[in-house]
Amino acid sequence: MDERAALLVQDYRAGRYTRRQFLGKAAALGLGAAALAAVVEAAEGRQVLPLAEAAAAKTLVVGFPDNITNPDPVSPIFGDVKVTNNNINEGIVRWKTGTVTVEPCLARSWDISLDGLTYTFHLRPATFHDGTPVNAQAVVTSYQRQIDEKNPYHFYPMTMTEIVFSNVASVQAVDASTVRITQKRPAVNLLPNLAVFAEGIVSPAALAKYGKDYGTHPTGSGPYGFERWTKGVEFVESAFPQYWGGRPTVDRVIWKTILDNTVRLEQLRTGELDVATQLDFKDVPSLRGDPKLRLVEGNLLDTHYLIMNQAKAPFDKREMRRAVQRAVNKANIGKVAFAGNFTTGAGPCPPGVLGYDPSLAQVYTYDPAAAKALVQQSGAADVPITLLHLTEGFWPQEAQLIQADLQAIGLKVDLQGLDQAALFGKINAGAHQIYLNEWVMDTGDPDDIMFGVFSAPRRKRMGYANVDVDRLNTDAQVERNPDKRKAMYVDAQRRIMSDGPFVTLGYPKTVWGAKAGVTGLMVGPLGDVVIRGVRMA
Amino acid sequence: MVRYLGRRVLILLPSLLLVSMLTFVMIRSAGGDPAELRLGLHASPESLARVRREMGLTDPWPVQYVRWLGGALGGDLGRSYLTGSSVTDEILQRFPATLELALSSMLIAVPLGIAAGTISAVRARTVVDNVSMLGGLVGISIPTFWLGVMLIIVFAVWLGWVPVAGSTDVHLGIYPITKFSLIDGFLEDGWDGLWDAARHLVLPAVTLAGWPMAILARHMRSSLLEVLHQDYTRTGRAKGLRFVRLVWRHAFPNALIPVVTVAALETGYLLGGAVITETVFAWPGVGNLTIQALASRDYMLVQGAVLLFAVVFALLNVLADVTYAVLDPRIRY
Numbered sequence: 006m007d008e009r010a011a012l013l014v015q016d017y018r019a020g021r022y023t024r025r026q027f028l029g030k031a032a033a034l035g036l037g038a039a040a041l042a043a044v045v046e047a048a049e050g051r052q053v054l055p056l057a058e059a060a061a062a063k064t065l066v067v068g069f070p071d072n073i074t075n076p077d078p079v080s081p082i083f084g085d086v087k088v089t090n091n092n093i094n095e096g097i098v099r100w101k102t103g104t105v106t107v108e109p110c111l112a113r114s115w116d117i118s119l120d121g122l123t124y125t126f127h128l129r130p131a132t133f134h135d136g137t138p139v140n141a142q143a144v145v146t147s148y149q150r151q152i153d154e155k156n157p158y159h160f161y162p163m164t165m166t167e168i169v170f171s172n173v174a175s176v177q178a179v180d181a182s183t184v185r186i187t188q189k190r191p192a193v194n195l196l197p198n199l200a201v202f203a204e205g206i207v208s209p210a211a212l213a214k215y216g217k218d219y220g221t222h223p224t225g226s227g228p229y230g231f232e233r234w235t236k237g238v239e240f241v242e243s244a245f246p247q248y249w250g251g252r253p254t255v256d257r258v259i260w261k262t263i264l265d266n267t268v269r270l271e272q273l274r275t276g277e278l279d280v281a282t283q284l285d286f287k288d289v290p291s292l293r294g295d296p297k298l299r300l301v302e303g304n305l306l307d308t309h310y311l312i313m314n315q316a317k318a319p320f321d322k323r324e325m326r327r328a329v330q331r332a333v334n335k336a337n338i339g340k341v342a343f344a345g346n347f348t349t350g351a352g353p354c355p356p357g358v359l360g361y362d363p364s365l366a367q368v369y370t371y372d373p374a375a376a377k378a379l380v381q382q383s384g385a386a387d388v389p390i391t392l393l394h395l396t397e398g399f400w401p402q403e404a405q406l407i408q409a410d411l412q413a414i415g416l417k418v419d420l421q422g423l424d425q426a427a428l429f430g431k432i433n434a435g436a437h438q439i440y441l442n443e444w445v446m447d448t449g450d451p452d453d454i455m456f457g458v459f460s461a462p463r464r465k466r467m468g469y470a471n472v473d474v475d476r477l478n479t480d481a482q483v484e485r486n487p488d489k490r491k492a493m494y495v496d497a498q499r500r501i502m503s504d505g506p507f508v509t510l511g512y513p514k515t516v517w518g519a520k521a522g523v524t525g526l527m528v529g530p531l532g533d534v535v536i537r538g539v540r541m542a
Numbered sequence: 543m544v545r546y547l548g549r550r551v552l553i554l555l556p557s558l559l560l561v562s563m564l565t566f567v568m569i570r571s572a573g574g575d576p577a578e579l580r581l582g583l584h585a586s587p588e589s590l591a592r593v594r595r596e597m598g599l600t601d602p603w604p605v606q607y608v609r610w611l612g613g614a615l616g617g618d619l620g621r622s623y624l625t626g627s628s629v630t631d632e633i634l635q636r637f638p639a640t641l642e643l644a645l646s647s648m649l650i651a652v653p654l655g656i657a658a659g660t661i662s663a664v665r666a667r668t669v670v671d672n673v674s675m676l677g678g679l680v681g682i683s684i685p686t687f688w689l690g691v692m693l694i695i696v697f698a699v700w701l702g703w704v705p706v707a708g709s710t711d712v713h714l715g716i717y718p719i720t721k722f723s724l725i726d727g728f729l730e731d732g733w734d735g736l737w738d739a740a741r742h743l744v745l746p747a748v749t750l751a752g753w754p755m756a757i758l759a760r761h762m763r764s765s766l767l768e769v770l771h772q773d774y775t776r777t778g779r780a781k782g783l784r785f786v787r788l789v790w791r792h793a794f795p796n797a798l799i800p801v802v803t804v805a806a807l808e809t810g811y812l813l814g815g816a817v818i819t820e821t822v823f824a825w826p827g828v829g830n831l832t833i834q835a836l837a838s839r840d841y842m843l844v845q846g847a848v849l850l851f852a853v854v855f856a857l858l859n860v861l862a863d864v865t866y867a868v869l870d871p872r873i874r875y
Binding site (some may be wrong): 064066072074075077080081082154160161162164166167168217218220221233235236237238239259261262263264265267268271272274275277423424425426427428429430431432433442444447453457458 | 572573574575576577578579580581582583584585586589592593596597621622623624625626627632635636639687691694695698699702705706707708709710712713717718821822823824825826827830831834837838839
């Protein structure tokens with residue numbers, strides 16, 4: 006620290022300046038962010054120094070409409086996923102930013118045994134934010150705390166266990182830098198599953214130190230380290246100098262929960278935010294011409310659908326299900342409810358996922374006359390129908406459009422809006438006739454939606470069962486040739502569509518806004534906001 | 543007075559017990575369950591059963607309630623399903639922000655509401671009265687979310703006088719010491735920090751003040767009119783008291799008594815978390831937290847928050863009763 010800085014610190018400690026004046030003067034000395042950090046640390050005796058860095062360094066303020074509840078990677082809440090995934094915590098593999106292509110991360114490379122059962126991962130040298138090394142034992146701990154209910158770090162129910170580890174027989178540390186995962190069957194979705202947010206590797210030392218309060222001190226090995234979290238106000242991360250991939254260029258990220266769409270947008274306009282995620286589609290056209298802002302557009306892996314319960318009248322009749330398929334004007338939904346930011350539905354697999362096939366859109370084209378005829382054939386036109394939907398955001402409007410389409414072919418349709426808890430309750434009890442919802446993919450693998458919705462745990466969701474679909478979905482889990490695998494999923498989708506219980510309405514896009522100087526930002530297909538490659542002018 | 547207060551606090555305990563029981567039953571009867579929400583629609587019945595067991599939801603309700611009550615009596619309200627943290631911590635972290643916002647709003651609403659009501663009563667059925675009561679009607683009728691957004695657009699976006707939302711300037715990096723933004727701003731950054739915090743506070747406080755101000759004005763008007771028509775005021779006038787003195791010394795304090803109750807109740811509502819205002823202005827209070835807890839069926843957090851609101855309400859009522867004694871010498875406990 007040079008003499009002027011030392012004097013400044015002395016004066017500040019003596020109370021001659023306010024904090025703002027002090028920081029202004031410190032910045033005026035022309036100190037870089039790191040030097041400024043040292044000065045403020047000397048002055049205030051604390052490690053972090055907000056305005057100091059803001060004055061000299063690059064701070065990215067991100068406003069997003071999700072609450073941060075528990076930034077432990079195993080938390081399935083959207084806000085937590087955004088702040089942690091590939092920012093604080095990284096997995097042994099990760100998605101190439103903006104895609105669902107798996108690339109090496111904490112594991113430099115891996116070998117797969119010929120039988121596809123054993124995966125051996127070779128870890129690269131890396132350090133957690135608390136200074137402890139990322140080693141095989143840390144990886145095993147992060148996985149075991151999810152798998153084993155008796156594990157001391159299994160603090161609360163962990164929800165991705167079933168999806169990620171159902172085929173896993175064992176996870177072992179072979180040596181300090183080698184992890185071996187053995188599967189019960191040669192499933193090919195192990196790698197994408199390990200790139201899921203919940204599989205971010207956590208510092209075991211931090212788990213031991215903070216116990217159940219780990220969430221207030223999240224510690225990983227990602228490009229950003231946790232700095233502080235004022236609940237409901239802001240969540241602050243700062244660049245981790247020892248990051249294995251090199252220190253990121255944005256020095257600090259401040260995440261702010263702004264639930265109201267209008268407010269988030271206005272904050273972007275006034276400059277209070279550098280990035281606002283999930284813009285309201287109706288606001289997008291007014292932003293296109295603004296030279297101060299940039300729009301970042303992309304696809305979420307998200308399928309909007311209607312599901313008909315085959316166990317309940319009138320949808321026990323296939324004609325009726327097919328009538329609904331032809332009656333819904335999907336393109337109109339995209340135009341009205343999503344202002345055109347919408348890809349019209351084909352099969353259940355959304356664009357960007359293996360198995361997406363746009364030609365499936367031709368299986369049922371919009372044809373109200375044919376739909377009417379099918380209703381007549383079914384002989385069940387008089388059965389009153391209640392369509393369940395969520396009450397927030399675009400859902401009521403989407404439901405109303407569908408209601409109008411169904412009424413146009415002579416059906417008696419009532420709407421019932423529910424909150425998510427109540428909707429899930431009804432669906433899981435099999436108490437629904439037809440409901441509107443979305444499937445947001447947890448992983449980038451088609452198995453997530455194909456097995457998850459149509460085969461697996463046999464919930465009463467659709468009253469649907471098709472042995473051929475089950476066989477295809479199960480076989481595809483172990484098919485190593487991607488082309489063959491895709492063909493199996495397309496085949497399964499055609500069979501599902503032929504049975505007709507699932508109307509693929511379409512796939513909404515997502516639009517974020519950023520200041521014009523913010524570059525390198527990409528929409529994460531799974532809702533992730535990766536700051537690593539972002540630059541600020 | 544002390545005996546009276548003691549009795550009031552004793553009565554409080556059974557009501558809180560009742561409130562906690564009602565909350566317990568109601569949130570569990572709302573449909574859906576936290577395990578289903580947590581796991582999503584793809585969960586197998588086995589996973590669901592496992593998570594329910596881990597959340598302690600498999601025991602019969604009375605067992606769950608007694609377990610919760612046992613903890614609550616010792617100050618432990620359990621752990622939130624949503625955050626994994628202690629419910630007591632969660633609420634205490636957020637409550638100061640709500641308290642600050644509610645008190646600031648009442649600081650605006652009470653003097654202005656009472657003043658408007660008084661003027662209306664004194665000048666009853668004149669233009670002043672009509673304008674003031676029309677203003678009150680508007681205050682009651684405008685939806686908060688709309689008023690909030692309009693104030694933002696005018697004062698933050700067009701005029702640029704105040705920030706759009708939030709409780710501090712993120713770049714100032716104010717540390718939450720007391721969690722009252724004004725105090726923290728002052729402690730961390732002197733008058734500059736206080737000024738910054740006040741600029742953030744003003745729009746949400748004004749937005750929130752609209753409704754209680756209008757309610758108070760209407761109550762004040764009718765209460766004062768009633769007093770002004772009573773015998774003793776007529777006697778006062780007959781013996782030649784000046785009108786201003788008559789209103790100020792004799793009518794006003796008596797008219798204030800019902801208004802105090804209303805003010806206490808309104809403060810209670812605001813302390814329950816001004817959900818919409820907090821959401822619009824991204825204000826870090828308990829209202830937001832409670833709504834989130836309700837939506838995700840976070841039973842523990844909901845029970846804790848409702849208990850807090852019940853305590854606050856009850857204490858404010860006691861406070862109102864005490865205030866009567868100060869205002870009206872005829873009332874003695």
